[in-house]
Amino acid sequence: MARIAIVTGGTRGIGRAVSIALKEAGYTVIANYAGNEERAKAFAEETGIAVRKWDVADFAECQTAAAAIATEFGTIEILVNNAGITRDATMRKMSRENWDDVLDTNLGGCFNMCRVVWEGMLAKNFGRIVNIGSVNGQAGQYGQVNYAASKSGIHGFTKALAQEGAAKSITVNAIAPGYIDTDMVAAVPANVLEKIVARIPVGRLGKASEIARGVAFLVADEGGFITGSTLSLNGGQHMY
Numbered sequence: 001m002a003r004i005a006i007v008t009g010g011t012r013g014i015g016r017a018v019s020i021a022l023k024e025a026g027y028t029v030i031a032n033y034a035g036n037e038e039r040a041k042a043f044a045e046e047t048g049i050a051v052r053k054w055d056v057a058d059f060a061e062c063q064t065a066a067a068a069i070a071t072e073f074g075t076i077e078i079l080v081n082n083a084g085i086t087r088d089a090t091m092r093k094m095s096r097e098n099w100d101d102v103l104d105t106n107l108g109g110c111f112n113m114c115r116v117v118w119e120g121m122l123a124k125n126f127g128r129i130v131n132i133g134s135v136n137g138q139a140g141q142y143g144q145v146n147y148a149a150s151k152s153g154i155h156g157f158t159k160a161l162a163q164e165g166a167a168k169s170i171t172v173n174a175i176a177p178g179y180i181d182t183d184m185v186a187a188v189p190a191n192v193l194e195k196i197v198a199r200i201p202v203g204r205l206g207k208a209s210e211i212a213r214g215v216a217f218l219v220a221d222e223g224g225f226i227t228g229s230t231l232s233l234n235g236g237q238h239m240y
């Protein structure tokens, strides 16, 4: 039977490409979305992938959604924590709300979703978790103390949880995308983005499908020896 995969933020941007790639690889995919009803509906019609609405920042909603999906489809064996938001501002202009929203969604969402699928993976003695971090969590970014902290947190979280899952055949890895051609990056002011792209050795933004390819690689059954790692897919923007 096909393995069951949840992709958070799975109807747009990187998540959309991940959902499609996992479906093409033979998994049963459930794509989560938070707000954009119209895009989610169009995505479901176009791809035939099931979509479910909940807010990853809300623990109770994650519990309810994971339980419903497990009942309807079976044990969740693959989780891709992709849902993320930006609220960019320099420190002087950043509100406490900007900080909380980004931390609660990006890092809190990662905890919430891992927490609600963890027992099922332990019982099954199998799991694949991929957390989407960011080059900006590795290198920092002007105007993003909230986002960089959340993504950097994801990288630490990944290494810690990988140690807990290892003996139970649950792998936990991260991907650190660079600047990818999505709505999120399109929201960066054009003059700022131009300077960023100029610093990418490959000379262009990445494609969402190029990140999805990394996710498919990490979640494969054959990936049992890859855990606690971070795959940096950034066109050479940040090497270390």
Ligand code: CAA
Binding pocket: 086, 088, 089, 090, 093, 133, 134, 135, 136, 141, 142, 143, 144, 147, 177, 178, 179, 180, 184, 185, 188, 189, 192
């Ligand atoms: N380094 C140094 N100085 C910088 C700078 C940088 N990278 N960016 C801006 N500044 C300076 C400006 O030159 C300006 O200086 P002066 O006042 O002396 O002219 C000052 O900071 C203020 O800049 P802005 O006019 O842009 O200020 P703002 O308040 O309107 O906007 C900002 C600030 C919100 C940070 C805006 O510059 C911005 O949106 N930057 C993009 C941040 C970014 O890259 N976000 C990534 C989003 S995509 C993503 O996060 C996906 C992923 O994982 C990669």
